[in-house]
Amino acid sequence: MTQENSIQNIAVTSGDDALHIAFGVDSSYFRGMGVAIASVIKNNPEMRCVFHVFAFSVSDDSRRRIAQLATRYAININIHVLNPDVLDEFREFPCFAQHHLGTFIRLLIPDLLQGVAKRVLYLDADLLCLGPMDELLSMDLEGCIAAAVHDQLETTSRTQIAALGLPVAEYFNAGVMYINVANWIAHDTQVKALTVLSTRELVFADQDALNVTLNGHIKFIDNKWNYRYHLVDFLSRGQKTLDVIAPVVFMHFTGPVKPWHDWCLHEAKTIFIGYQNLSAWHDMPLDQPRSARELKLFSKFLIKQGRTLEGIGWHVKYLWKRSAVSQKMLRKK
Template sequence: MSAALNSESITKAANDSFHIAFCIDNRYFRAMGATILSILDNNPGVHFTFHVLAFSVSDEHRARLLKLEENYPVQTHIHLVSPSLFSRFAHFIESTYYSPAIFTRLAIPDILKDYTDKVLYLDADILCVGKMDDLIELSMDNVIAYVVPDAEATTVRRAAALKLSQVKYFNSGVLYMNIKEWLANQITEATIHALLTGGDDLRFPDQDALNIALDGKAIYIEKRWNYLYGLIGDLENDYRAMRDVGDAVFLHFAGAVKPWANWCMHDSRAIFAKYHRMSPWADMPMDEQPINYKEMRMHSRFLWRRRQFADSVKWFWRYALARPR
């Protein structure tokens, strides 16, 4: 009898599940694991279904996702996306540091239309630090998508550059989509058109194109749902303590330095580490040292600000040897 009741409760929870999607490559599963655990830890009682869109998924990460389902009352789905789908965007991908995974956002509504009528897309460098109740309860009636404003300076520059109808510009790291309305209004098609015709005006290719496609059509919500927390500004001034984030729910560590970089010495590492330890990816270490020439250069600069001159010179030398000629 108890087993039957348990089965019924699980079925009901699955039907009432809140769907969240990630678009990542194999390098970002560790980060996504911490994102997922931060959501679960701060939102007990909510049933979640997590969708992972990727070009490929290693057996190791598949096993870890199954472990997530064993340890927590969640469902997970892997959706493999063919890289050929994005061949038309090759010139954008080749000319930026972005992973092709960012373009899979455009496929979310079509791929998930048989699973749910609404889905929250999140970048995998986001950590949840509060309850999502207010977001989950938002009405989706006649709404294509809820979005969150980018930084004020960025908004002014990009709205002008893209000739948007309003001085409004969102950061696409958080998108709450009404799948039916998105498809009916052909937002993916409009975004693709903007990508293919935008040329050099698109500084942030997919984000700029989404802003063009959703110009005047998206509903803006509070910044607490995508609180942009840039670590570089703190570290340039040797400020390693967390700043006050007020009522922020999603901390988005946008930028080149992430909280899983132990070498940065910023207190944000403790927040990431807390949720990382709870995830099936806990045995994967954080980044103890810079792993590419760009990180080496930043690390050298941060060390100089801390007056650790010898170490700064050492890392600048490593950067000089590693950078492309």
């Protein structure tokens, strides 16, 4: 069943044996979240899960689909609509002006679930569950604030450890975090992370802020829990099949290309569609390329896969779009 909860009155009766899973989403990620939930249920049919959807606004269509998903699988999905005023004191800072408010929701979730869940699994909405999660139920989190996975060791981690001046040379990807709620709150993580966001220039916004705040308090776990798959890298090389050997629990599609993009010419799109067909978003068409950047990438992917004439046609559309945007900007001046 679905429940609509205000932040002042969150009430969930689920028992200690349920795994609480939380998403923080904005309007463009509800489909991804719904399909992610369907993939969790498909690959963990015996696990008791309680889902939490945190957002600053939820459309009627999204509410309807969430209710359908909850009914179809007889699961508990709690919708938590946040008051945008919660971040008012930070809005004057550049970092908050550069990103959608939804970017910062994951900083708020553990405090909001105090008294509801002892642990919460936070998931980004651009991932799929591809395996069983039962190991989480027995994972020891007592000596840490959260369990997470190292970000790319040769790229992001190396640069950000140095840039942020992290005392402990560790940097995690915040797209999947298994959080000890009591320890998070005792560390005053929310306030500390928001303060970092408002006082420092950061490349990866809230992820950088969390790495500064939680440095030395993270339990690092196997990559299978947050296997980053940067689709644009594979497609830019003309590769269109999934390149994974080891078992994966969560495949996280980082970067500008998502598997719900119709212009994602990769096997990941087929896998995504399979899970979308199990969700309440089964009738939603995939996203077409819209921005100049998306048009340019699509034309590049087509050419890399030998579809040269199609690629040239989409490159022409990219040039037209870029010209139209430039003219619009000139008129504004």
